[in-house]
Amino acid sequence: MIQQDINYYKNFDCIAEELLALLSKTIKVNTFYLSILHPTESFAIKSFNRQARLICDGDVLPYNMVFCKLAAENGSEPLVIPNLAEHALTRDHPLTKYIGNGCFMGAPLLYDGKVLGTLCAFDIEPYDFKEYDSILIKSLASLACQTLILEDGIIRDELSGLYNRNFLYHYFDYNKDKRNAEMAILYIDLNHFKIFNDSFGHDVGDLVIKLTAECLQQNVQEDSHICRIGGDEFIVLLHPSQGEDLINRTHSSAEFLSNRLSTMPILINGNDYFITASIGMSFYPHDGMNMETLLKKADRSMYKEKKSRQKADDHFQPGK
Numbered sequence: 675m676i677q678q679d680i681n682y683y684k685n686f687d688c689i690a691e692e693l694l695a696l697l698s699k700t701i702k703v704n705t706f707y708l709s710i711l712h713p714t715e716s717f718a719i720k721s722f723n724r725q726a727r728l729i730c731d732g733d734v735l736p737y738n739m740v741f742c743k744l745a746a747e748n749g750s751e752p753l754v755i756p757n758l759a760e761h762a763l764t765r766d767h768p769l770t771k772y773i774g775n776g777c778f779m780g781a782p783l784l785y786d787g788k789v790l791g792t793l794c795a796f797d798i799e800p801y802d803f804k805e806y807d808s809i810l811i812k813s814l815a816s817l818a819c820q821t822l823i824l825e826d827g828i829i830r831d832e833l834s835g836l837y838n839r840n841f842l843y844h845y846f847d848y849n850k851d852k853r854n855a856e857m858a859i860l861y862i863d864l865n866h867f868k869i870f871n872d873s874f875g876h877d878v879g880d881l882v883i884k885l886t887a888e889c890l891q892q893n894v895q896e897d898s899h900i901c902r903i904g905g906d907e908f909i910v911l912l913h914p915s916q917g918e919d920l921i922n923r924t925h926s927s928a929e930f931l932s933n934r935l936s937t938m939p940i941l942i943n944g945n946d947y948f949i950t951a952s953i954g955m956s957f958y959p960h961d962g963m964n965m966e967t968l969l970k971k972a973d974r975s976m977y978k979e980k981k982s983r984q985k986a987d988d989h990f991q992p993g994k
Contacts, residue, residue: 683825745780781815834887861972867906
């Protein structure tokens with residue numbers, strides 16, 4: 675998630691620049707960079723180069739081809755390699771063969787036992803790293819990691835992993851390029867969600883929220899944004915393809931998601947239960963020019979649908 679959200683982090687860019695600048699004043703190698711790791715890729719989110727541009731902001735390299743992978747697999751301590759051609763891990767590495775020789779030092783960005791990325795020093799010439807250099811890069815990697823986690827918590831809902839209300843209300847600040855494009859808002863409210871909490875406990879209620887989030891993520895297009903704004907309320911921001919009829923697509927998407935949610939099994943005590951949802955909608959810029967207005971319009975639309983089905987659900991029990 676962090677790689678796709680990095681542009682939404684307000685403070686990270688400045689802090690990353692300061693971390694790399696501090697390293698550059700202490701360690702006299704050419705390049706320092708922060709990377710985010712993915713099972714298939716290493717993504718450089720911030721870099722500092724003295725002369726040769728070895729790693730640049732935004733560089734994406736295959737995970738198996740970078741030294742970051744070695745640092746990520748080294749445990750909690752920095753991996754220090756003064757001479758790439760002499761170290762067992764790197765002398766036969768494809769990158770060493772390509773550049774000839776050099777040096778590398780990398781510390782993992784560790785959070786809750788998971789490696790999010792690395793903070794690294796790199797050069798095409800060997801370098802005699804000191805013990806202090808290793809201590810410094812480990813400390814700064816920890817600071818960088820905590821900054822990423824804090825920034826992520828500002829825009830993401832902890833339970834569902836979806837974007838949160840704060841992200842939604844700042845959506846146009848984050849995506850200024852979307853101000854001139856059409857967009858639809860789907861306001862999704864789970865029907866009778868309270869019954870799951872009251873009948874089975876809040877752990878089951880949390881399970882329903884997580885399953886709903888997974889269902890939405892699996893059934894909306896990649897260019898959509900999905901948010902949980904609280905309780906059992908979710909928002910989907912739909913962006914039409916060029917030439918696509920926004921209203922028709924939105925109604926089709928709402929019907930499709932409603933069907934998917936209503937057929938999503940929720941396993942409780944060995945039995946499958948099901949839940950339905952009411953979905954309202956509004957359209958940008960036709961129904962409003964700011965998110966608050968658009969959400970109010972979509973909320974009213976959702977409650978109209980909820981009332982229309984209320985009579986049919988008067989005798990609802992989970993699973994009926």
